Amino acid sequence: MLSRTAENLYWLARYVERAEYLARTIDATLRVTALPAAYIGKTNEWDSALLTAGVSASFYEAYQEANEQNVVEYLAFSPSNPSSIKNCIEAARLNSRSVRTALTSEMWDTINSAWIELQEVWGKGTSSREELARFLRFVQETSLRFDGSAYRTMLRNDAYWFSRLGLHLERADNTARILDVKYHVLLPEEEHVGGPLDYYQWTSILRSVSALTAYHWVYRETLKPWLIADLLILNDTLPRSLASCYSNLVRNLDQIGVAYGRQGASQRHARGVRNRLEHSHMDDIFQHGVHEFIQEFIADNARLGEIITKQYLI
């Protein structure tokens, strides 16, 4: 297939995944900030939402204060934030238009309808919590529909695999970022571990990667920081865990390698990252430092993106 087509499919999937992640982040933050002050502590949750989205610096160029109104505006609707939800959907539609021939009509319909709804219903943003909740649901449903229609209607060929690469790479990045911003609340040596503050912080992390229910099914325990980290980093059964993202990345890259009759740097690099995750234990990670571990992972993941681009997309 054309390199440009592969590139568009890859980015299309990334944009949709990113939009969903931003919607989940806003949603989880809204829940925490709705709690009485005693449960939240002094941390500014909206600030940390900006950090997990990786747009803190650009936000403060435009705004003075990280409060609900400003941050929701910036993350969801701002035209000047290149990765606002609105811009992600716009970019996804533009990418879809350039690769219409590689999309199934169901996928196109999902993106195009979302884009139309974005203009017609959400053009002016939201004016109440209730409207915002509906908007966030709309974004998450769009992502689910897109993902589902890709899964159910695409031919299992390179077009599908490149689209999946974008999805898993973006997903891994998002999960890693939220861990990185919140790692301090997971650290067991903190004094007030187990207090109400941590509890709600932990649920908020799990919520933003849609893993709250999964946690209880997997561990059948009350929330424990190291188990949360274990779930999000090492547990292959959780679709948004780093381990699961890398199983998928390795598989999709292998499928491409087999179809093209050639392996390359991206296959080797992905396998390296996957192996490291497979052979890690939570104890070691905590000892080594969660922050350092995650930082390394984020860099490795970004490196994979560059290698894939060089090997296939240009």
Place this chain on the structure above:
Amino acid sequence: MAVAFDEMNGPGGDLRPAYQELSRWLKETPPDALEYRRQEAELLFRRIGITFAVYGDAEAQERLIPFDVIPRIMSAKEWTLLEKGLKQRVRALNMFLRDIYHGRDILRANIIPDDLIFQNPVFRPEMNGQDVPHDVYVHIAGIDIVRVDADNFIVLEDNARTPSGVSYMLENREIMMRLFPDLFARHRVAPVEKYPDELLSALRSVAPLSASAEPVVALMTPGVYNSAYYEHSFLADKLGIELVEGRDLIVKNDEVFMRTTEGLKRVDVIYRRVDDDFLDPLTFRPDSALGVPGLMSAYAAGNVTLANAVGTGIADDKAVYSYMPDIVKFYLGEEPILKNVPTWRCREPKDLAYVLDNLGDLVVKEVHGSGGYGMLIGPAATKATIEAFRDKLKREPEGFIAQPTLALSTCPTCTASGLAPRHVDLRPFVLTGRDHVTIVPGGLTRVALKEGSLVVNSSQGGGTKDTWILDE
């Protein structure tokens, strides 16, 4: 202006045979049911994303072309005549182009004045003496046809560069079949769905000799911001070929390759929807970012087929158009089956004088214009517009031709106040491959939705209809 010929209710208001069944169906169908299906059609078009962009209209970057659900119907007999005429005309166009860029017999026979060709900005000296694979220049032609009575088809324009609209012909049919299965059950409508297959085999048949046994065909688009982008992606999809932009292609040793995830892959035939000027910055406009450096040298080396060929603009120039009856006679020795609109060439002083005296009754067109832009429709224009055109004509007479205002035929059309006659034209798509010319039955019917309007262009408030050729 004479009373227009209505294709359903002929002269004297007699229902014409091809419309009998439709007329009966219309009487049985309540108006709100029709309105409901019209809305459904619009929703379908928007969801599928069939849009076009209007240049200079920032508000409506993507717009729907209004679709009228009442089909336009022609009998098999009418179509047979039209088809014969179209094939004849396109054969002559191809022979004319081959001649203009080689021996120039037609100039030596003094049938067309030299300067009309050599002074013409769409004439491409780069093509002088260059052979194109299998001598086909116009692989895809869109010939605009109008009717003024029951017997005659008249050619309004030949589009020999990159004619568009065929995706609407195909999608209109899809949507009509979805919305009006009952109406189809009552007619035998000749299918149009073979068009993509026929286009692909025509394109493959003209692959250069150096191509492999399975020639690779690609469709080249200027990109997503082009007004016809939807059509480009639609066709690439239906043909199962790659939709490439200039930046996807690279020329090495006079061969054209596309950049793929598996490395470079040779391309043999390019169905290009990019104008000559933007094809190759080394040969044409150096500022063009849409093209492929070196493409013209690969073309000259005979390693790639461009469809349509470079330089076909000379065949759809409106001044050259006025010579088409002579061109048909000269190359084929036959009487032209399709008529021309009588045309005054403003470059000739006698014609110019007549045109200036009768501006109020004539249609004046730019010779290189398209899309209905830069046109004067005398009877509908204000005094000031007419005077402005008079100045333009005096300043640059060779840039214009004039024609009488035709009473284009009308077809019943949905309007705010119920069904009413509206003026229509027809663009059939004529495909020329290595050894044969094919046309799917029908084409794109465009309809001027405003009462009395004669301008059918989508950029100026025109709509489209499904075109039915009845199989007998």
